[in-house]
Amino acid sequence: MPFIELDVLNAPERPTLGIDLGTTYSLVALWREGRPQVLRPAGRPDGRIPSAIWFPSSAPPQVGWPARDHAVTDPGATILSVKRFMGRGLADARADLASVPFPARETENHVIQFEAQGRAWTPQELSALILKEVWRIASAALGEEAPRRAVITVPAYFDEAQRAATRDAARLAGLEVARIVNEPTAASLAYGLEQKKQGTVVVYDLGGGTFDVSILAIEGGVFRVLATAGDTHLGGDDLDRALVELAFEESGVGAEFRADAAFLQGLRLAAERCKIELSSRSESELHISVPEQRLPWRRMVRREELEQRIQPFVQRTLDLCRRALHDARLQTEQIDEVVLVGGSTRIPHVRAEVARFFGRKPHTELNPDEVVAMGAAVQGHVLGGGTRELLLLDVTPLALGLETLGGAVSKIVLRNSPIPCQATEGFTTHADNQTGIDFHVVQGERELAKDCRTLGRFKLRGIPPLPAGMARVSVRFALDADGLLAVTAREESSGAQATIEVQPMNGLSDPEVERMLKESYAHAREDFDQSRLVNLRVEIASMLRALEKSLPGVRGALDRETLLDIEEASAHARTAERLGDVQAVQRLRDELERAAMPLAAALMDSVAKAALQGKKLSEV
Ligand code: ADP
Numbered sequence: 059m060p061f062i063e064l065d066v067l068n069a070p071e072r073p074t075l076g077i078d079l080g081t082t083y084s085l086v087a088l089w090r091e092g093r094p095q096v097l098r099p100a101g102r103p104d105g106r107i108p109s110a111i112w113f114p115s116s117a118p119p120q121v122g123w124p125a126r127d128h129a130v131t132d133p134g135a136t137i138l139s140v141k142r143f144m145g146r147g148l149a150d151a152r153a154d155l156a157s158v159p160f161p162a163r164e165t166e167n168h169v170i171q172f173e174a175q176g177r178a179w180t181p182q183e184l185s186a187l188i189l190k191e192v193w194r195i196a197s198a199a200l201g202e203e204a205p206r207r208a209v210i211t212v213p214a215y216f217d218e219a220q221r222a223a224t225r226d227a228a229r230l231a232g233l234e235v236a237r238i239v240n241e242p243t244a245a246s247l248a249y250g251l252e253q254k255k256q257g258t259v260v261v262y263d264l265g266g267g268t269f270d271v272s273i274l275a276i277e278g279g280v281f282r283v284l285a286t287a288g289d290t291h292l293g294g295d296d297l298d299r300a301l302v303e304l305a306f307e308e309s310g311v312g313a314e315f316r317a318d319a320a321f322l323q324g325l326r327l328a329a330e331r332c333k334i335e336l337s338s339r340s341e342s343e344l345h346i347s348v349p350e351q352r353l354p355w356r357r358m359v360r361r362e363e364l365e366q367r368i369q370p371f372v373q374r375t376l377d378l379c380r381r382a383l384h385d386a387r388l389q390t391e392q393i394d395e396v397v398l399v400g401g402s403t404r405i406p407h408v409r410a411e412v413a414r415f416f417g418r419k420p421h422t423e424l425n426p427d428e429v430v431a432m433g434a435a436v437q438g439h440v441l442g443g444g445t446r447e448l449l450l451l452d453v454t455p456l457a458l459g460l461e462t463l464g465g466a467v468s469k470i471v472l473r474n475s476p477i478p479c480q481a482t483e484g485f486t487t488h489a490d491n492q493t494g495i496d497f498h499v500v501q502g503e504r505e506l507a508k509d510c511r512t513l514g515r516f517k518l519r520g521i522p523p524l525p526a527g528m529a530r531v532s533v534r535f536a537l538d539a540d541g542l543l544a545v546t547a548r549e550e551s552s553g554a555q556a557t558i559e560v561q562p563m564n565g566l567s568d569p570e571v572e573r574m575l576k577e578s579y580a581h582a583r584e585d586f587d588q589s590r591l592v593n594l595r596v597e598i599a600s601m602l603r604a605l606e607k608s609l610p611g612v613r614g615a616l617d618r619e620t621l622l623d624i625e626e627a628s629a630h631a632r633t634a635e636r637l638g639d640v641q642a643v644q645r646l647r648d649e650l651e652r653a654a655m656p657l658a659a660a661l662m663d664s665v666a667k668a669a670l671q672g673k674k675l676s677e678v
């Protein structure tokens with residue numbers, strides 16, 4: 059029907075955010091003025107939003123930079139790397155639980171719950187907190203309410219349960235998921251590689267806590283994942299740790315501080331700062347303040363030293379690249395493009411080693427932190443109807459099937475099938491008068507069900523009593539464009555039907571999501587006030603710090619009355635910590651700002667005078 063086509067063509071573009079929901083950092087981008095643009099948090103040159111959540115003792119959770127800062131001052135109340143728990147049960151996540159300061163348990167459906175602030179939080183709800191903050195930042199950057207539709211990226215190896223958990227997190231955050239897209243596919247899109255008629259692309263992604271390498275084949279707009287390899291515990295954090303070890307070896311800090319969470323966090327951040335500086339300079343100072351010692355410990359670190367210390371980690375990433383090539387049955391000469399993703403690929407040594415390994419210069423033109431979000435925004439633009447030129451398809455990363463008698467797997471949807479797709483397979487009964495069949499839905503490439511991942515189990519009842527082998531049961535697997543699965547079983551021979559849909563293991567049921575949504579609406583007002591309160595307190599604290607720092611220098615330039623006014627407002631503002639009323643705290647903040655006004659003017663004056671006298675700013 060041509061008019062429908064026309065309708066689609068003329069429909070206004072539906073703006074769609076691109077969100078990189080990362081393990082350590084998340085980013086958001088939107089297609090504007092003909093290109094994908096990263097939306098940045100206020101006052102930050104880069105778009106990264108730490109995927110960190112801080113649970114203050116008497117205020118709602120805080121996400122992003124404030125939370126990341128509290129990982130140092132309040133490590134017992136901060137959770138990092140929630141992504142590791144998405145779509146996972148306790149048994150899968152044992153190793154990662156150690157880094158979470160909250161007790162964990164599991165629901166009936168094997169969904170993890172963390173206990174914080176006296177309530178239980180699933181990874182989906184925690185990710186939703188991050189997504190809400192991401193949306194808030196997007197709105198602030200745009201100066202208006204950001205679109206609620208979003209493309210969200212996930213690692214290529216994410217299975218059904220992990221993708222479903224990501225989609226549920228988005229729903230809980232009030233977002234409509236336009237599409238779940240693989241991170242390496244998004245990175246390729248950011249570089250416009252889908253325009254290649256045919257090609258093989260390696261996406262090397264070294265982030266904060268994880269390493270992934272994907273080999274993609276592009277053909278007519280379809281991205282097929284030929285192979286993925288990686289290590290979910292290899293990344294920038296390990297490189298920081300290499301410098302932390304150097305500090306322990308040389309500073310003489312006692313081994314007892316290895317157990318001091320706050321000290322360790324501070325040291326880790328110092329190590330990270332030093333590491334990052336070494337990406338653009340040949341040396342950088344690592345300094346730490348050792349508790350109970352008066353002098354801080356300082357040490358110049360040369361770039362070559364860092365390179366030497368991180369070489370074993372870089373080597374491991376290259377070994378994994380070799381494995382992926384082997385799985386894809388490719389030689390390095392057959393690779394057309396190499397794309398670098400992840401903050402850690404800023405390290406010159408990493409770039410050099412990757413270039414040497416693949417024998418070609420990798421793409422580094424775009425900011426490696428931002429490429430995934432940018433690619434997601436490109437995909438959002440396409441899906442929102444912004445262009446019809448690009449038809450993009452992903453594929454399912456792992457085969458989907460059913461366990462058959464004897465524990466083998468009958469694969470129904472093969473790995474690398476372009477999605478959306480569906481496939482149907484026929485089954486029958488094994489015993490006379492059998493009226494039910496148990497199905498075990500699995501995902502994986504292995505031959506035995508016990509070696510694959512369980513996605514769910516269900517029972518088809520109501521099969522009419524028939525001799526063995528006479529019942530005709532068809533099982534349909536339908537994968538939607540996000541790679542999410544619905545399984546339906548039906549008994550055909552009798553006309554009596556029984557249909558059931560799989561409830562994923564490690565996943566939330568629809569009623570659960572509904573309940574969580576209702577809860578979050580119910581607390582919305584309260585939460586809003588509470589977080590406003592926390593923000594105001596943080597603001598007041600930083601104003602007070604600034605005052606303390608600058609007041610002595612310009613005291614002489616201010617009259618007595620102004621000084622008294624400032625002192626009084628400061629004293630009042632210091633009581634903010636103890637006040638629970640948002641309005642009252644807001645007044646304290648405003649009063650402080652007003653009182654400090656003449657001081658700001660005096661500071662400006664002295665800066666201007668200094669400039670006239672040819673003095674440097676730092677000498678004022
Ligand atoms: P993820 O995708 O895992 O959330 P990112 O891709 O944002 O993480 O990478 C974060 C990591 O990149 C951190 O370990 C950070 O220290 C590191 N990083 C960021 N910038 C630089 C830089 N200029 N040099 C070295 N490492 C960097």
Ligand code: MG
Binds near residue numbers: 080081265400430
């Ligand atoms: Mg990433």
